[in-house]
Amino acid sequence: MRPRNFTMVLGVVVLASLLAVSGLAACSAAEGRGSVPAAASARPRGAGDAVATDAGSAGLLPWSPPRLSNPTTIDVATLTPRPGAPRIIRLDPRRDYRIRMPDTALRRPLVILGGRNVVLIGGAISIPYQGPDASIEQRRGLLLIKQTGTVHVEGLLLTGADLSEGIQIASPEAVVQLQNIRVEQLHARDQVRFSDNHPDIVQPWGGVRRLRIGALTGQTNYQGLFLKEALGPIGAVQLWKVNIKGSASGRQLLWREGQFDISVNQVYLEPAKGRSLQQALWGRWTNVLAGPPPNGDFVPRGLAGPNYRSAGYAPGS
Template sequence: MLSTSTHHGAAATLALSVLLSLVVCGSAKAADKLVGAVPAAGFTTDRHVATVKLRGASEVLSVRLRLRCGVGTTARLTVDRQMLIRRTIRSRRFKEVRVVFTAPAGRYRVALTSRGGSGPRCRRPLGNGAVRFLAASRTTGSAPVSDQGGAPGSNTVPDSTETPTVASGETTPPSTTTPSPAIPTRPRLAWAPPVLSAPTTVNVAQGDQTLSLDTTKDYVINVGNHAGGLVLYGGRNVKIVGGRIALPSSSHSAVGLGIRNATGVVHVEGVWFDGASGHEFDAVQIIAPRATVQLENIRAIGLRGSYNTNHTDVIQPWGGVAKLRVDRLTATTNYQGIFNQPDQGAIGPVDLRHVDMAYDNVGAKTGGYLLWLTNGCAAATTTLSEVYVKGRSGSTLGSTVWPPTGQATNCPGILSGTTAISWPSLPITGSARWGTPPGGSFVTAADVGVTYRSPGYG
């Protein structure tokens, strides 16, 4: 999601649930408890950035907006670089926008910007009141968590012909067609799921969801055919096997699957990230410096982003990860691929096996790095095995990865002919290859989804 120009100084990204309301007016409900705020005076330009300290856990964010001049402007509000609000403002009267935003006490970076509508007679079209974080009397949008949701370790998914129930205000996913069942003869995967102890089973509700999990307990997460983003906040050992995540155009999330502050092993297998709606989102975003994250048999197709909107990545552990393990990943994107540059936490050993990523030449064409491995010339210990990248039209292998070839850095990639690149001056073993695997994509549509069956491990 973040580009090289916006990674630095970012705080831990959180996520939101569904948009609650747009109502005329000003004050919070009497039952709401204010846990933090940025006063209107804290925003002094069209690129408003401020830091807020939450004294307690937030459940709702509220902001008042109006048009000061001109005929309209688009307001964008982010918290820790996570897009929460994007709305066109045309009214001269203040209107309050409230969104569900769950976050623990701490410090957060708030940015409020306006796009369009300015001119010689209208320098600052957007007017705003205080941004307030509330501990509301009740919350909405959270998924049910049940200790009775199935036998320990089970991972029941909806029938492939079932149309998902869509939360109010959401649209149906672009397609409810599910891939065929897994083929038993597929290669076994490198890493088995963690052994779970008395796991709690969670059946994820439709719409953008944030699940708060106990860091001392284990979980089975049933994704099913999910319309919306999903952020897992906490948990010890977590298992997701099978499912489809598709963010409709009405989604307010920029993350397909967010993994936050887990403490054990998070195992994600057989999941299809479907970008067909055109909504911009990272497939997997990680802020879990104490967790091992295993991603196996993952297919992320049609991801969209641009430099001026969402800096979309296939996988981005920018908040840190103890170990990142990937076995069998196929992805297409018009922005970036695997972005292994830390910002808020160290990235431990990275093991990438059977990975193919391709740039699909759609949209703004402002991205193109499919494999980013360093912060300057510091890199996590990384192993590359059968990793393939195919850049956008007119690009080369040396310009599709970072570090590239040439003099752009002090640790350039070294080409072997025109089809392989390696980094002998860095703790990186193996190479990345140009093109697609000889046998075709490692993960096909038949290998993932709600009817997924694991091929086994070892």
């Protein structure tokens, strides 16, 4: 996200511009901070933190995709946006969709606007250098906005030399499931004052009914999961097998601000050198562990991307 004084203005402008068909390309489908102290604990998870899953060493994921009713398949490779603009897929909020990503990395941001139940499995978004005057919107990976059912994003890789925002969400009516997600190279251009942006791996700035993150590995030079009710409410958050590494300038890797419920299960942080686990947290957190996962990244390099194959889902998920 941008520096704090721009956050609300940016959100309103982005939301309004998308809904009003601004200068962003439209691919139509189917006709800062202060210093609030954090409370952290490295104790093992408790029963209250249980995520509904029997997933384990077999690689099964805790949440299966939603059942789709007469879905329309959108092939992203066939859509032609305007030069330099994100790909915006506009969907009917009463219908279900499958989003098919290209066989090679998409080299511009993707915006999914609308839809009821939406499923995207596999694919990569790699943001190359966007020029000296690029906006943050041009340096974002994925934006989910105004879905009304369940959004299931799985096996997605976000990377690139100019990636400055990972996944942003503005879907207060939707359940959003992010599983087997890998985010690499997330950074601001100004890595001293962060005058251009405060990067976030995941940020539901526009609200979400329930956010489920199951298996996510991310690296950031500023922030990780930024869970703050800015322009919409956050109903509840479930975190399972999340590991985040802060690069040299990394700050808060987990940010919680609001009254929503949250469950934490196998969440590991590697703060920037010289920063403690406490300094990598904002707000009240429990069951967060310091260091890398014992067996390495939950989403190792090569798992997420165009060649992704799901291992399946836990019984009863």
